[in-house]
Amino acid sequence: MTPYLIFVLKRFGQFLLVVFLGVTITFFVTHLTPIDPVEESIGAITQMGQSDPNAIELMRQSLRELYGMQGSIWEQYLHFWLRLATGDLGPSLSAFPTPVSTIILRSLPWTIGLMTVSTLITFVLGNAIGALAGYYRKDMVLKAVSLVFIAMLPIPYYILAFVLLIVFGFIWPVLPINGGYEMNANLDLSFALVLDILKHSILPALSLILVGAGSWLIGMRALVSNIITDDYVVFAELGGVPKGKILRSYIARNAMVPQFTGLAMSLGAIFNGTVITEIVFGYPGIGNLLIEAVHAGDYSLVLGLSALSIVGVAAAVFIIDVLSPLIDPRIKVE
Amino acid sequence: MQKWKRFAFGFVLATLGLTAVAGAQDYTSLPRKETLIVENPEGTIKNPGWFNIWVNGGGGVSTGLQQLTMDTLWYIDPEQGLGGASWDNSLAADKPQYNADFTEMTVKLRKGLYWSDGVEFTADDVVYTVKTQMDHPGMVWSAAFSVQVASVEATDPQTVVFKLKKPNSRFHAIFTVRWNGAWIMPKHVFEKVEDPLRYDFANPVSLGAYKLKAYDPQGKWYTWEKRDDWQRTSLARFGEPAPKYVTYTDPGPPDKRTIAQLEHNLDIIHDNTPEGMFTLKEKSKTIETWFPGFPFAHPDPTLPAVIFNTQEAPFDNADVRWALALLIDIKAVDMASYRGAATLSALGVPPTAATMKDYQAPMQDWLKNFEIDTGKSKIKPYDPTVGQQIADILRKQPKFKDQIPTDPEAITAAFGYGWWKPDPKAAGELLEKAGFKKSGGKWLTPDGQPFKIRMTVEGDTRSVFTRAGTLIAQQWAAFGIDAKAVPAAKLWQTALQPGDFQVAIAWSVETWGGDPDLSFFLDSWHSQFVAKKGEVQPPRNWQRWSNPELDKIIESIRGISADDPKGMELGKDYLKLVAREMPTIPLMSYNVFTSMDTTYWTGYPTIKDPYTDPVPNWANSRLMMVKLKPAQPQ
Numbered sequence: 025m026t027p028y029l030i031f032v033l034k035r036f037g038q039f040l041l042v043v044f045l046g047v048t049i050t051f052f053v054t055h056l057t058p059i060d061p062v063e064e065s066i067g068a069i070t071q072m073g074q075s076d077p078n079a080i081e082l083m084r085q086s087l088r089e090l091y092g093m094q095g096s097i098w099e100q101y102l103h104f105w106l107r108l109a110t111g112d113l114g115p116s117l118s119a120f121p122t123p124v125s126t127i128i129l130r131s132l133p134w135t136i137g138l139m140t141v142s143t144l145i146t147f148v149l150g151n152a153i154g155a156l157a158g159y160y161r162k163d164m165v166l167k168a169v170s171l172v173f174i175a176m177l178p179i180p181y182y183i184l185a186f187v188l189l190i191v192f193g194f195i196w197p198v199l200p201i202n203g204g205y206e207m208n209a210n211l212d213l214s215f216a217l218v219l220d221i222l223k224h225s226i227l228p229a230l231s232l233i234l235v236g237a238g239s240w241l242i243g244m245r246a247l248v249s250n251i252i253t254d255d256y257v258v259f260a261e262l263g264g265v266p267k268g269k270i271l272r273s274y275i276a277r278n279a280m281v282p283q284f285t286g287l288a289m290s291l292g293a294i295f296n297g298t299v300i301t302e303i304v305f306g307y308p309g310i311g312n313l314l315i316e317a318v319h320a321g322d323y324s325l326v327l328g329l330s331a332l333s334i335v336g337v338a339a340a341v342f343i344i345d346v347l348s349p350l351i352d353p354r355i356k357v358e
Numbered sequence: 359m360q361k362w363k364r365f366a367f368g369f370v371l372a373t374l375g376l377t378a379v380a381g382a383q384d385y386t387s388l389p390r391k392e393t394l395i396v397e398n399p400e401g402t403i404k405n406p407g408w409f410n411i412w413v414n415g416g417g418g419v420s421t422g423l424q425q426l427t428m429d430t431l432w433y434i435d436p437e438q439g440l441g442g443a444s445w446d447n448s449l450a451a452d453k454p455q456y457n458a459d460f461t462e463m464t465v466k467l468r469k470g471l472y473w474s475d476g477v478e479f480t481a482d483d484v485v486y487t488v489k490t491q492m493d494h495p496g497m498v499w500s501a502a503f504s505v506q507v508a509s510v511e512a513t514d515p516q517t518v519v520f521k522l523k524k525p526n527s528r529f530h531a532i533f534t535v536r537w538n539g540a541w542i543m544p545k546h547v548f549e550k551v552e553d554p555l556r557y558d559f560a561n562p563v564s565l566g567a568y569k570l571k572a573y574d575p576q577g578k579w580y581t582w583e584k585r586d587d588w589q590r591t592s593l594a595r596f597g598e599p600a601p602k603y604v605t606y607t608d609p610g611p612p613d614k615r616t617i618a619q620l621e622h623n624l625d626i627i628h629d630n631t632p633e634g635m636f637t638l639k640e641k642s643k644t645i646e647t648w649f650p651g652f653p654f655a656h657p658d659p660t661l662p663a664v665i666f667n668t669q670e671a672p673f674d675n676a677d678v679r680w681a682l683a684l685l686i687d688i689k690a691v692d693m694a695s696y697r698g699a700a701t702l703s704a705l706g707v708p709p710t711a712a713t714m715k716d717y718q719a720p721m722q723d724w725l726k727n728f729e730i731d732t733g734k735s736k737i738k739p740y741d742p743t744v745g746q747q748i749a750d751i752l753r754k755q756p757k758f759k760d761q762i763p764t765d766p767e768a769i770t771a772a773f774g775y776g777w778w779k780p781d782p783k784a785a786g787e788l789l790e791k792a793g794f795k796k797s798g799g800k801w802l803t804p805d806g807q808p809f810k811i812r813m814t815v816e817g818d819t820r821s822v823f824t825r826a827g828t829l830i831a832q833q834w835a836a837f838g839i840d841a842k843a844v845p846a847a848k849l850w851q852t853a854l855q856p857g858d859f860q861v862a863i864a865w866s867v868e869t870w871g872g873d874p875d876l877s878f879f880l881d882s883w884h885s886q887f888v889a890k891k892g893e894v895q896p897p898r899n900w901q902r903w904s905n906p907e908l909d910k911i912i913e914s915i916r917g918i919s920a921d922d923p924k925g926m927e928l929g930k931d932y933l934k935l936v937a938r939e940m941p942t943i944p945l946m947s948y949n950v951f952t953s954m955d956t957t958y959w960t961g962y963p964t965i966k967d968p969y970t971d972p973v974p975n976w977a978n979s980r981l982m983m984v985k986l987k988p989a990q991p992q
Contacts, residue, residue: 058852063894065414067850069498070897077887077896079502086495087414090555119405120415120496121556127404130576202610204576306610308402308576316404321851 031357032346039342046334050327051104055097059321061117062087091117104327113328118320124328128310134204135309139298142229142236143290149233150240151283155276157241158248159267170241177238182300185231189304192227200224202306228305232298240283247279281351288344289337388581391992394601394959394983396626396974397615398422402608403577409570410559411541412491414498417558419538420975421573421580422606427474427564428541428977429592431465431484431533435978436659436871437711437968440596440985444712444872448592449479449542449565451516454530456919461525465533467516472590474564477546481512486545488520494555499540502532527919528877535977536659536870536878566980567593568604579607599983601959606974619645622957626974628950632697632822635951639761646954648972649772649965651761652752653699656972657947659871661708662823664813664830664943665854665862668903669891672792672803673860679940680730681788682811682861684739685837686830688777689748692946695826698752700946702745702774706867706936707876707929709774709947711968716874716926717933718775724930725776728937732784733791739781745773771965774946782837801838810840814853814862817845826945827863854900857891866900866942871971875920876929884912903941908932961986 065087066080088094092103092114107114113124153173157166176184193201200206205220251257252275260270302311310329317325349355400420408417411424431450433439439446447453451466471479488510491500506529508521522529532540543554544563551557562570568582582604588594609615609624612634618624620642630638635654638645648656664682666673673679692700703709704725707717725740749769753762763769786796793804801809811834815827827843834841846853846862853859868879882897885904889895895902911932918924936942952972954962963972963982970981 059848060851063851063855066897069414076502076505077882078505080896082495082505083501086501090496116405118415119408119417120413122405122408122416122558202614203578313404319848 027357028349031349035342035345039338042338043331043334046338047108047327047331048101050330050334051101052097054323054326054330055100057321059319061091061321061323062093064118064321065120091115091120108331113331114324116317116322116325118317118322118325124324127313127325128328128332131308131310131313134307135298135302135311138225138228138307138309139232140291141225142232143287145229146233146236147240147283147287147290150237151244151276151280153237154241154244155248155271155279158245158279159252159271159275161249170245173234173238173241175238176234177242179235181231181235181298182304184235185228185301185304188227188231199227201227204308224305224307228298228301228307231301231304240286243286244279244283247282248275251275251278285344285348288340291340388603388605389992391958391988391990392602393581394604394625394986395623396604396606397609397624397628398580398606399628399975400608406573406575406577406580407560408558409562410554410557412497412499412543413555414496418577418580420606422568422582422604423562423580424538424541424977425566425974425979426568426582426604426983427562427566427570429471429565430535430539430541431467432530433535433539433978434870434873435969435981436536436971436976437963438970439872440969440981444870448535449484450533453921456527456529459525460527460529460919461522463520463522463529465518465520467518468592469516470590471565471592472587473544473546474569474585474587475544475547476587477544477563479542479565480515481518482515483542483545484518485510485512486549487540487543490543490548490554491540496555499532502540506532525916527916528875528881530920531878537976537978539977565591567591567599567983571603577608579605581605593980593984596981596984600961600986600988601983604983619953619955622955625955625957625959626962626972627953628974630951630953632699632951635699635953636697636758638953640757642955644956646956646962646964648952648963649763651763651772652749652758653696653701653772653949654953655696655699655949655951657701657708657710658950658971658973659708659710659713659869660865660948661703661706661867662826662863662865662945662948663706663867664827664945665864665866665901666903666941667857667859667861668901668941669857670860672794672809675792676939677733677788677792678794679943681785681792682834683778683940683943684781684785684788685834686778686943687780687833688744688945689751690833691826691829692748693751694829695822696946696949698748699951700774700949701772702748702777702946703944704740704775704777704937705933706942706944707869707933708867708871710869710871711771711965712872712874713869714771714775717929721930721933722775724934725937730784730788732787734787735784737781737784739778739784740776741779742776744777744779745770745775748773785837796838799838800840808840811842812860813841813843814846814849814859815843816849816864817847819847823863830863855894857889857893857895857902862900863945864900865948866898867944868898873920874926874929875915876925876932877915877920880912880915880932883908885909901941903939905935905939907935911935956989958989959986960989 062084066084069083093100115121116124116127119127153169157170160166189201192199200223204224257270257274260274299311299314302309303315314329349357398420400418403418403421405417409423410416411419411428429449431448433446433448435444438444449467451468455464467481473479488503488507491497492503494500506522506526508523510520512518542565547563548554567585567588569585571581571583573580584599584602588599609618612631615624615627615630616634616637619627619638639654647654666679668674688702692698701709705718705721707713709718722742726742728740729736729738746769749762753759763772789801794809795802803809813827813831815824817824831841831843849862849864853862854864869876870878879898883899887896888899888902888904911928915925915928950973954972963970969985970978
């Protein structure tokens with residue numbers, strides 16, 4: 025067995041362990057919260073006018089059985105893994121009996137759309153400005169632009185979301201502040217609808233881009249600052265190679281290697297959603313869904329969303345790790 | 359290249375979620391003059407394609423599903439109802455017929471009613487509904503049928519006979535809509551389904567006057583269309599429904615609802631904040647509300663109250679409970695919570711129009727003469743003029759002075775009769791009677807510890823009550839009690855049900871509203887259902903209060919029929935008992951700030967024409983459909 029294959033197998037084992045531990049912790053955290061989905065359901069049934077205590081007790085027993093909440097927490101835990109092993113995330117408890125996977129798949133495209141686009145824009149914007157600012161260190165415009173992004177970096181993205189909401193929703197109301205598309209929109213597939221959806225994604229995306237670009241910028245500027253003192257860059261400059269070509273071909277390409285690692289991790293984290301941004305803007309993604317699930321004590325849905333996120337992030341890290349030695353010659357597998 | 363472009367475009371659309379919305383029809387393309395647009399307070403429906411209302415939590419209920427397509431045997435309207443009585447025989451042709459010992463109930467059904475797919479409604483549907491739910495634990499009414507029904511059979515196409523496991527003079531309540539009831543299932547649809555618990559009922563067959571037209575796959579809106587054969591439904595007795603289409607939407611938070619109604623894009627707002635309502639009344643010329651002036655809102659048949667955990671000392675002592683009641687300045691609480699827009703109640707029933715007539719008015723003399731023995735003196739705590747005083751305070755505010763009624767009867771209807779007057783001296787005497795002492799300006803419990811009270815409130819989720827609870831705690835603190843309001847997420851599940859609270863602000867009383875029978879909540883207050891300390895309390899009696907006298911009243915109510923006039927006397931006995939014992943301190947109505955825009959529709963229910971509750975998520979709101987009239991030529 026080659027050293028690389030051993031490395032890959034080891035990393036795969038770690039990946040499985042991370043997923044197992046992450047899902048296990050999530051299982052116990054959700055099951056130890058004071059919110060009980062059975063009591064939630066009973067509360068709803070009571071609202072429907074039923075109050076016979078004998079019937080309520082019978083209903084409690086039935087729902088416990090139906091929701092798979094009978095037995096000790098360890099029995100439930102075992103049952104959960106047996107089900108998960110067959111790819112079954114179980115039924116949602118707050119939208120019983122619709123499968124958790126159906127509900128997640130309805131919200132997931134919105135989050136993937138928003139997060140993919142905003143993460144890529146953030147990545148491109150931050151790295152481009154970072155590379156330019158690192159190379160043309162005396163340029164006043166680049167300095168000013170960098171300063172703006174770096175100043176925004178410590179602002180929590182949800183604070184910026186509220187600021188954007190107030191500025192563009194109330195003071196200068198030019199952009200929609202709620203939902204994924206206009207409620208009165210004609211929902212036939214059309215260019216107008218695409219524009220409407222894009223319009224609704226501008227503010228949520230901006231709240232992520234403006235805050236996120238700063239960290240890419242700082243990282244890229246630091247990498248470029250190191251590379252420009254390397255011999256091959258100095259020789260290229262002395263040899264009269266155009267500055268643009270030096271930046272693109274000699275500096276940026278080398279500096280981008282670790283940045284792409286970060287990008288892969290960011291894309292993996294897309295499954296986390298951006299809970300607060302989605303809540304602030306009423307965006308119909310998995311962040312909103314997660315909060316609803318937590319409020320309703322919907323263990324299955326919380327577990328489904330958490331498992332997705334854990335697997336997403338762990339898989340991204342695993343893929344980066346196993347690809348890095350193949351891409352970056354500086355990394356060697358012992 | 360073209361291929362790649364198409365692929366790229368498709369990918370972008372998919373990631374933007376268009377796949378999820380493509381194909382849905384747009385409700386705004388419908389003629390506005392023929393469409394009624396109302397708020398669904400359930401918000402965005404997580405599982406929009408689920409219409410099987412017999413499975414709990416499966417999907418939306420107030421999307422129009424229960425209001426426009428469902429039907430059951432009887433309705434009790436929280437208000438006056440159509441046809442001259444709040445009781446309405448809907449699918450049933452008559453009232454329920456019980457045998458002498460209430461172990462058998464016979465129902466006669468109407469003829470000539472049809473499902474929207476053309477199949478006739480018969481007794482078999484009723485029998486199927488009961489049996490199917492009994493056979494499927496987990497369906498909404500399964501447990502309720504299972505504990506009560508021994509057998510059910512159709513003796514002819516229009517007759518159903520229930521045999522009960524034990525005497526129950528209120529068995530019909532399960533088939534009686536207040537907000538909701540055991541809806542009848544279409545046998546011909548469900549009998550073909552393998553598992554009724556897992557069937558989405560995606561093309562709901564309707565027994566109501568409307569049927570599903572379209573809905574948003576993201577759960578934001580539902581549109582229903584009037585059936586061509588609406589004459590073959592129970593609603594047709596009252597006339598033809600006017601709106602051809604009815605849309606239930608999630609218009610977003612209160613500010614968006616307010617804006618949508620100001621722009622005439624939302625005909626009925628189910629509930630708003632008091633401030634949102636004031637804005638609408640100020641800025642819109644076309645808004646109609648339940649009361650034309652203050653308090654604008656509709657009083658729900660629920661009673662917000664200070665609820666004591668009577669299993670916890672010292673709240674197990676009626677003197678302590680009464681002392682705390684006498685420290686409340688209700689006028690300040692009213693202004694802080696509802697900004698004055700509330701209807702007060704000193705009695706343990708919500709001040710709906712019907713209970714004002716049945717209980718509040720007839721008991722005014724009793725209240726005026728009601729006495730409390732503080733141990734040192736006897737006081738008459740009732741102040742019958744509080745409603746009037748609140749009207750006077752509000753009239754001094756320039757913004758709404760013209761909207762405050764001046765007629766004494768209108769003032770009573772709007773603000774209630776009276777309430778307990780603050781009496782710190784008597785409160786102190788009552789605490790001393792209970793063994794408390796005051797030291798250094800602070801009250802100490804009989805065992806010498808500081809008297810601490812933690813008032814559990816809901817926080818942001820019900821800010822009106824949170825404001826009331828916080829102010830009450832402050833009023834107690836000003837008297838020398840270490841009282842604070844503490845927010846609890848999920849008040850019902852985390853505090854009220856497990857009994858993990860001292861004092862909370864919530865409600866434990868709900869009534870039919872339009873009917874004097876108090877069994878709707880009172881039956882569950884019997885001591886047989888009070889949980890032991892530390893165990894989960896069944897619904898309603900969150901105060902965990904038991905009293906032998908109360909048990910006797912409840913048992914007497916169980917032994918008579920729902921419309922026996924003796925029931926109202928027993929109801930008054932209950933009210934006198936809880937006034938003496940004060941297990942909860944009744945505060946005011948649960949006011950729902952419903953507003954109705956008259957740009958496209960008129961004929962909404964109001965205090966002047968109280969034919970139903972205006973709150974559009976209640977199933978009774980179907981009555982609106984036959985009373986509404988188009989405001990503009992079609």
